Amino acid sequence: MYDSVKDILKDLPRFHNELLELNEILLANLIMIGEIPAPTFEEEQRIEFLKNRFAESGLLSTSSDETGNALGILHGEKGDRNILVVAHTDTVFPATVDHTLSIQIDRVTGPSVGDNSLGCAVLATLPKIIEALKLPIYSNLIFMGSSRSLGRGNLEGLRFFLSNFKDPIVAGLCIEGVELGRLSYTSLGMLRGEITCQVPEAYDWTRFGAVGAIVTLNEVINKILEIPLPRRPRTTIVLGAIHGGTSFNTIATHASLRFEIRSEAEGMAKNIGVEIEDIVASVSSHTGAEIKVEKIAERRPGGIPFNHPLAKNARAILNELNIKPRISPSTSELSAFIDKNIPALTVGITNGEHLNEQNEAVKIEPISIGIAQLLGLLLIIDRGFNGEH
Amino acid sequence: MGNINKWLKTNTFHHSSFSDVASIVEEKQKQKLKVSLCIPTLNEEATIGKEIIILKSELMNLQPLLDEIVVIDSGSEDNTTEIAASFGADVYLSKDILPELGEKKGKGENLWKAIYQLEGDIIVYIDADIKNIHPRFVYGLVAPLIFNPTIKYVKAFYDRPLAFSQGIRPSGGGRVTEILIRPLFSLFFPELTAIIQPLSGEYAVRREVLEKIPFPIGYGVETSHLIDVFSLYGLEAFAQTDLDKRVHRNQDTRSLGKMAFRILQTFLFRMGRVGIIDKIPKMTNILRQFQAHDNYFEEVLFEINEEERPPMLKVPQYRKKRKLPQRKKSTEK
Known part of the structure; x- marks a missing residue:
């Protein structure tokens, strides 16, 4: 199983179909996370929620560190490599803003739903998804809801973890709620x-x-x-x-x-x-x-080149899912990986509108495609098709 | 009434005592119980999808506490029924259930028809307008029924102080409760004043109780339930759970007036049925309100004597001052 990139690409439609069944769990997580205010430096409640979800999904070593990141590890079948999957937990909205989300047939609306409550919800649901889809993962997956990311936070949570985690990280995947098709592997x-x-x-x-x-x-x-x-x-x-x-x-x-x-x-x-x-x-x-x-x-600017296998395979996954890749440099989490010379990608999960406004909205239907993309990328890194070997 | 304070200690819970949902499910399965959730709706498209997603995901998919989630709609003109169905609830129009018995408009009608339509041994009712829906709204109400066979009717109340410098704070219900229901109960059914929020729309009840009581079709339904279940089983059949905070639409005073009117109709009708409308009993002069003392609740009694003065024309001093002829003693009664 998954002896080549082709095998992974071939399985993407299955991921997409089976993910539709898990939509309820994801949307429930989105609402519960999204209604917890989390302005930068005040993310504790979201972090607590994520830690509980990690523990309930059977992740090990669920904890938070001294900068307030939420962490949990899914040990791989071989466990000889570590992949960091991260979503920033903080938002641009103060706690005084009404964080009630509303859900319609095709969309979820409310402050921070796209940036980055959806990213956090995907992170919270990912262990269950991997279990439900019976994906054989070789590497250890470290799930991290990062704290103090935006504005004055200056990626403090992620930087702290990358500076203090004792084992090497082979690659990073940063999850952003929107925009599906965005692909960032360089930092400005x-x-x-x-x-x-x-x-x-x-x-x-x-x-x-x-x-x-x-x-x-x-x-x-x-x-x-x-x-x-x-x-x-x-x-x-x-x-x-x-x-x-x-x-x-x-x-x-x-x-x-x-x-x-x-x-x-x-x-x-x-x-x-x-x-x-x-x-x-x-x-x-x-x-x-x-x-x-x-x-x-x-x-500082940097990243992996256009023809790097990770970047190339990421584009192949999007093409396979009929999503037009929108490649743009990023100034977000990616930069912290780049500073440590760790190849990393930022991907978006769905389409959204009114980003960072109180009527921010995300579309429900594309979410399963966005997660299928994420699973494809995880497998590519897990199997070493990202240029390591 | 010592009975009330004893009941408050033993039958008043906080939802956090039941957060281990797996253990509730285990006990439910051991007792082979079925639990149904009924959400009565009328134009609730803003909140219905969220309620169903959260409760279905958390309490059906992840922990099988609920066996069915059913929406019974009174004829919404917005997208309530479409949204509810798209997120996986069983949706019925109230008029399609027992059509031969006719169609009446009102929340109580939907709750009543739920007994016929739903399968559960326990039926949980929650209103559709809860903005901050959370699984506690269901497990907090179901758990006391599952763990305690003598409890038959569990009512929600909401009490979450943000900050209080002293240990004691006032507690209680909304405007209609404090202005109408609590004074009425204090006068005629003092034990029922122990229910901190008698009008809350969230409660879980055993089928064997629901099938025995009548249902007013409108806002009177909660009040009538309390009086009827109390008459049948006494206070011991009740429990109440603090679900922290509930965020919902606020009703304007005019709507509250209509609500109060319906409640009074129901209340007086019941007074008639139990035979006290024509011979009002000697009324007590104790008003029962509530306060929370740190983590427990206690009643506070106020002795209120609303004495009356006679018409001034009947006061001899007044007649004298105004140079009016003094009345004969026999007419001064």
Whole structure:
């Protein structure tokens, strides 16, 4: 059984059919997980739920570590290699948002349902799926709901595990709820930061240029937009969020800007980061405002090449399931694997809409295709068809 | 009433005591019991799919506590029945069950027809509008029946304080319960005041009880059940389980008024049937409410004397002041 990639591809339709039977368990897990709020650094309840599910499915060593990851191990028939399957548990929504999910015939709707409650639900159900489909797995599968992944979390949970787990990991699979067909095996170089501009309360408003924090921050933004960016390697600066001021008629004493620099080139994001620091120092010196740049997260670019067997076989699986692969670099969990030189892939499970909005929704029907894809990839890595041998 | 406090200690549970569902299933199988879930619906498309998915997956597929999940619909105009069927519930239109007996609109009608349609020795009823559905809503109600043969009727209540600095906090039901039911029960059926939320729509009952009692077709059904089961078996037949928090739609005051009206109709009808409507007994002046003391519940008694004053015209001092002729003594009664 499964002596070649072809054998695995041939079995994908069976996976898909049998997975339809398991949809109820998956959707029940999705609802139960999705209704537990889990803003970054406050994922404990989700982690607890995942650990319970792992234990109920018979995984061994179910535990959480000191950064709060949920872990469980399914020992393989040979058990000589370790594959890490990970889904991030944190979401962008604060606990104060109503996390009620609603389910219709074709979709599930509610905050964080796609990013990444569905990924967590797949992770929670995967041991049962492997058991129900009677898949002979040789390697140890380490299931991990990772904590502190997004924003200021900066992949802390996954990085901690990869730095402290004693045995080698041969490959990583990162599960994201959406979008089915997405395939990421490279990471962009990235630098994420926040600029804060503070004008002292006792500011002398009579002096020339006394315009407050917003206008000063605007000057910083204008100068950032003047930074020349190369078309190749592709590089962008995203200005993601801006906050400042309190009312119509009070000059703002505080303003902040969140930004992210992304680039395919090694060192490029870092160099632009230095330029932004220079801009901030210059504006600060002539306005008298206190302006600071805080670096929040950083990734270096890397990954496996297009023709790497893992990448090639991943595309073959999607083609076999009639899904058009959408290959794009990622700045998510993948980067932590890349930093440790571990080949890894990020895959999506289904189609969704309104991502990261309160009416976020995922389609139910494609989920079984997304999981069939995941099982195919697991088997490819498990049997060493990912270029190790 | 010592009886109430004793009952509160022995027959009031918290769902967490029954979280080992496997052991409930084992005992259920040993007793060869069948358990059916009935969800009465009318335009509940927002929540019905979720209830069925969670309960079917957790309590049929993973742990076979439920033998069937049945939706009995009063004629929804939205997608309630389609959604329920697509997620694997058996769906019936209320009018198609016992059609020769005619069709009446109301939740109680669906609950009554469930006894005919469903197979279970135990029937669990849950409302379809629970937003935070969880398996505890079923196992928390079924478990006391399975583990204790003397219990026949298990009612849900919901009590989850977020934070309380002192050990004691008020507990009880919603507006209609506290304003209408509890005062009525305090006056006429004081033992029934022990049921902390008499109007909750979630309960599990043995078939042998359900088939013996009449069913008002509307909102009066819960109140009538309590009075009838109490009359047949006494307080010992009841238990209640704290299911923590229930999130659902809030009803506006006008709807609550209609609910109260139906409940009063049912209540007074029963008073008539037990022969006390024409000869109202000497009324007690004790109102029974509840408080939770850390983890246990206790009743709080309030002595309320609603005394009456006579019309001012009957007060001699008043007549004197207003220079009115004094009434003869015999007419002042």
